[in-house]
Amino acid sequence: MDQLTSEDLQYYRSLDWIFKVWQPSPALIEKKAGNARPFVGQSFDPAYFDLVQDGWTHDHCEICFVNLSDDTEAGETDGYTADRQWICKTCHAKLFPPSDGQAS
Ligand SMILES: [Zn+2]
Numbered sequence: 001m002d003q004l005t006s007e008d009l010q011y012y013r014s015l016d017w018i019f020k021v022w023q024p025s026p027a028l029i030e031k032k033a034g035n036a037r038p039f040v041g042q043s044f045d046p047a048y049f050d051l052v053q054d055g056w057t058h059d060h061c062e063i064c065f066v067n068l069s070d071d072t073e074a075g076e077t078d079g080y081t082a083d084r085q086w087i088c089k090t091c092h093a094k095l096f097p098p099s100d101g102q103a104s
Protein backbone atom coordinates (compact mmCIF):
# COMPACT_ATOMS: atom_id res chain seq x y z
CA MET A 1 0.00 0.00 0.00
CA ASP A 2 2.94 2.34 0.60
CA GLN A 3 3.44 2.92 -3.12
CA LEU A 4 -0.06 4.39 -3.50
CA THR A 5 -0.31 8.14 -3.71
CA SER A 6 -3.05 9.98 -1.85
CA GLU A 7 -4.71 10.53 -5.24
CA ASP A 8 -4.74 6.76 -5.76
CA LEU A 9 -6.23 6.22 -2.32
CA GLN A 10 -8.85 8.88 -2.93
CA TYR A 11 -9.71 7.32 -6.29
CA TYR A 12 -9.99 3.78 -4.92
CA ARG A 13 -12.02 4.97 -1.94
CA SER A 14 -14.42 6.82 -4.25
CA LEU A 15 -15.35 3.65 -6.13
CA ASP A 16 -18.39 1.61 -5.20
CA TRP A 17 -16.80 -1.75 -4.37
CA ILE A 18 -19.10 -4.77 -4.35
CA PHE A 19 -18.06 -8.02 -2.67
CA LYS A 20 -18.24 -10.90 -5.12
CA VAL A 21 -17.05 -14.43 -5.65
CA TRP A 22 -14.76 -14.27 -8.67
CA GLN A 23 -16.22 -15.99 -11.73
CA PRO A 24 -14.90 -16.39 -15.26
CA SER A 25 -16.44 -14.06 -17.80
CA PRO A 26 -16.58 -13.95 -21.61
CA ALA A 27 -13.45 -12.90 -23.44
CA LEU A 28 -12.29 -12.35 -26.96
CA ILE A 29 -9.19 -14.41 -27.65
CA GLU A 30 -7.00 -13.13 -30.44
CA LYS A 31 -6.44 -16.12 -32.72
CA LYS A 32 -2.92 -15.21 -33.74
CA ALA A 33 -1.37 -14.03 -30.47
CA GLY A 34 -3.67 -15.70 -27.93
CA ASN A 35 -4.22 -12.44 -26.07
CA ALA A 36 -7.47 -12.16 -24.14
CA ARG A 37 -9.57 -9.07 -23.69
CA PRO A 38 -12.86 -8.80 -21.80
CA PHE A 39 -15.94 -9.23 -23.97
CA VAL A 40 -18.61 -6.73 -22.99
CA GLY A 41 -20.76 -6.93 -26.11
CA GLN A 42 -18.48 -4.98 -28.41
CA SER A 43 -18.38 -5.87 -32.10
CA PHE A 44 -15.44 -7.96 -33.25
CA ASP A 45 -14.14 -9.67 -36.36
CA PRO A 46 -14.54 -13.45 -35.99
CA ALA A 47 -11.72 -13.87 -38.50
CA TYR A 48 -9.32 -12.54 -35.88
CA PHE A 49 -11.01 -13.30 -32.56
CA ASP A 50 -12.72 -16.24 -30.88
CA LEU A 51 -15.47 -15.47 -28.38
CA VAL A 52 -14.92 -17.77 -25.40
CA GLN A 53 -17.66 -17.75 -22.76
CA ASP A 54 -15.34 -18.38 -19.81
CA GLY A 55 -12.24 -17.07 -21.54
CA TRP A 56 -11.45 -14.41 -18.95
CA THR A 57 -9.71 -16.67 -16.47
CA HIS A 58 -8.37 -14.32 -13.79
CA ASP A 59 -7.94 -10.78 -12.61
CA HIS A 60 -5.36 -9.12 -10.41
CA CYS A 61 -5.85 -6.96 -7.36
CA GLU A 62 -5.38 -3.37 -8.58
CA ILE A 63 -3.26 -2.61 -5.55
CA CYS A 64 -1.17 -5.67 -4.60
CA PHE A 65 -1.62 -7.68 -7.84
CA VAL A 66 -2.61 -10.86 -6.05
CA ASN A 67 -4.29 -13.32 -8.42
CA LEU A 68 -8.10 -13.50 -8.33
CA SER A 69 -9.64 -16.51 -10.07
CA ASP A 70 -11.89 -19.50 -9.46
CA ASP A 71 -8.82 -21.63 -8.75
CA THR A 72 -8.50 -22.02 -4.98
CA GLU A 73 -4.80 -22.84 -5.34
CA ALA A 74 -3.92 -19.76 -7.40
CA GLY A 75 -4.67 -16.98 -4.94
CA GLU A 76 -7.93 -15.37 -3.90
CA THR A 77 -11.33 -16.61 -5.10
CA ASP A 78 -13.37 -13.63 -3.95
CA GLY A 79 -12.84 -9.93 -3.50
CA TYR A 80 -14.32 -6.54 -4.28
CA THR A 81 -15.11 -5.30 -7.76
CA ALA A 82 -15.98 -1.92 -9.26
CA ASP A 83 -15.88 -0.82 -12.90
CA ARG A 84 -14.35 -4.14 -13.97
CA GLN A 85 -11.50 -3.62 -11.52
CA TRP A 86 -10.82 -5.97 -8.62
CA ILE A 87 -9.17 -5.58 -5.27
CA CYS A 88 -8.56 -8.30 -2.71
CA LYS A 89 -10.11 -8.44 0.74
CA THR A 90 -6.83 -7.46 2.39
CA CYS A 91 -6.48 -4.27 0.35
CA HIS A 92 -10.18 -3.48 0.79
CA ALA A 93 -9.72 -3.69 4.55
CA LYS A 94 -6.75 -1.31 4.30
CA LEU A 95 -8.69 1.14 2.14
CA PHE A 96 -11.68 1.08 4.45
CA PRO A 97 -10.44 0.54 8.01
CA PRO A 98 -13.32 -0.34 10.33
CA SER A 99 -12.19 2.07 13.07
CA ASP A 100 -11.58 5.21 11.02
CA GLY A 101 -13.57 7.45 13.31
CA GLN A 102 -10.54 9.46 14.46
CA ALA A 103 -9.43 10.54 11.00
CA SER A 104 -10.61 13.95 9.96
ZN1 LIG B 1 -4.70 -6.63 -2.83
